[in-house]
Amino acid sequence: MAKADAATTLETEPARFPDARFIGSEIYRHSSYGGWHPLRIPRVSTTMDLSRALGWLGPGNYITSPRAKAAALSHWHDPAYLAALQRAEETGAVDAATRARHNIGTHANPIFPEVWRRPATSAGAALMAAEMLAAPGRIFAPACGTHHGLPDRANGFCYLNDPVLAILALRRQGLRRVAYVDLDAHHCDGVAHAFAADADVLLISTHEENRWPRTGALTDAGAGAGLGAMFNLPLPAGVNDDAFALITDRLILPAVTAFRPDALVIQCGSDALADDPQSRLMLSNRALWATLAALMPLSDRVLVTGGGGYNPWSVGRAWTGLWGVVAGFDVPDVLPAPAEAVLRALSWPQSRLGRNPPAHWFTTLADAPHHGPIPDAVRARLDVLTARLAVWV
Numbered sequence: 529m530a531k532a533d534a535a536t537t538l539e540t541e542p543a544r545f546p547d548a549r550f551i552g553s554e555i556y557r558h559s560s561y562g563g564w565h566p567l568r569i570p571r572v573s574t575t576m577d578l579s580r581a582l583g584w585l586g587p588g589n590y591i592t593s594p595r596a597k598a599a600a601l602s603h604w605h606d607p608a609y610l611a612a613l614q615r616a617e618e619t620g621a622v623d624a625a626t627r628a629r630h631n632i633g634t635h636a637n638p639i640f641p642e643v644w645r646r647p648a649t650s651a652g653a654a655l656m657a658a659e660m661l662a663a664p665g666r667i668f669a670p671a672c673g674t675h676h677g678l679p680d681r682a683n684g685f686c687y688l689n690d691p692v693l694a695i696l697a698l699r700r701q702g703l704r705r706v707a708y709v710d711l712d713a714h715h716c717d718g719v720a721h722a723f724a725a726d727a728d729v730l731l732i733s734t735h736e737e738n739r740w741p742r743t744g745a746l747t748d749a750g751a752g753a754g755l756g757a758m759f760n761l762p763l764p765a766g767v768n769d770d771a772f773a774l775i776t777d778r779l780i781l782p783a784v785t786a787f788r789p790d791a792l793v794i795q796c797g798s799d800a801l802a803d804d805p806q807s808r809l810m811l812s813n814r815a816l817w818a819t820l821a822a823l824m825p826l827s828d829r830v831l832v833t834g835g836g837g838y839n840p841w842s843v844g845r846a847w848t849g850l851w852g853v854v855a856g857f858d859v860p861d862v863l864p865a866p867a868e869a870v871l872r873a874l875s876w877p878q879s880r881l882g883r884n885p886p887a888h889w890f891t892t893l894a895d896a897p898h899h900g901p902i903p904d905a906v907r908a909r910l911d912v913l914t915a916r917l918a919v920w921v
């Protein structure tokens with residue numbers, strides 16, 4: 529490349545999967561839940577900027593998310609709750625009764641300037657993705673991992689539940705059997721609330737044990753016997769890439785393969801990564817990408833979302849790599865200068881980790897692999913779940 533070109537945006541590289549689409553929005557760039565909240569950091573905008581700087585994102589594969597209208601969300605959410613969210617954005621406040629009824633205006637789920645528009649935008653992406661998947665395709669919608677949202681209440685930083693809305697919208701396209709795989713450090717309690725008793729939805733969740741919301745016990749199989757079962761795998765602190773590879777090979781891939789889904793939704797929160805402050809799991813971003821790469825071929829209709837992720841460098845690098853997997857780009861060993869500049873522009877002064885960031889948070893996309901022993905508890909729990917799986921494979 530000529531020297532004069534180095535500072536300009538790179539040309540978009542050819543993707544191995546040219547039909548892959550990234551649904552994003554500029555609304556996330558300056559939106560924050562508040563200066564003290566874990567979601568004060570930019571995430572989707574970093575992923576967009578980093579992807580563009582790598583030449584992985586351009587007008588040919590980027591789609592701006594529409595904002596969902598309340599009526600389109602009432603397939604699952606309570607209209608009174610949707611009205612309360614809109615009112616909260618207009619007035620910037622909630623009264624005590626609304627706070628108690630809908631769990632908004634709390635520390636976890638604060639009122640901020642885009643408290644309606646932001647969740648309605650990611651929900652719009654979820655609905656759009658489901659409509660696009662009437663035809664085979666691969667879609668990455670990083671903002672759509674809000675797996676804690678409940679029908680009439682905000683929950684765990686989630687005001688709406690994009691995975692639920694997406695799965696219901698896939699159903700309306702005539703795609704009956706949907707597999708949902710959740711790799712976030714927290715259990716997907718909102719998605720389980722919607723589908724635990726649904727024989728046509730397979731739910732698989734790996735999450736840290738003894739962590740909020742404390743649902744998703746190993747023994748919680750939902751109401752679905754056989755197909756449509758729920759597989760919950762609580763993980764002890766310290767789980768590394770080798771353990772996660774075993775979980776992928778013994779549980780996640782066989783279960784999804786046996787289910788033969790019409791569509792696959794994968795929630796790839798990055799809070800199970802070692803660099804994330806909200807869990808004690810110790811994955812590298814390579815583990816997340818490897819599991820996603822192994823899952824992608826199991827359906828010709830796949831929606832990949834983000835989720836948790838509370839270290840601005842770690843989440844931006846991890847989610848950009850997810851897009852690389854979805855679209856089929858190779859992760860470079862060392863980031864080109866425009867990509868490094870995106871990461872150098874981030875700051876995280878409120879965190880001890882952010883005051884002295886290591887060099888590889890600026891210069892690489894991939895973490896070093898996190899090898900190590902596989903805890904006996906992981907093997908034992910896998911034995912329990914694979915015994916259940918064996919009934920229907």
Ligand SMILES: [Zn+2]
Nearest residue numbers: 712713714836
């Ligand atoms: Zn999480």
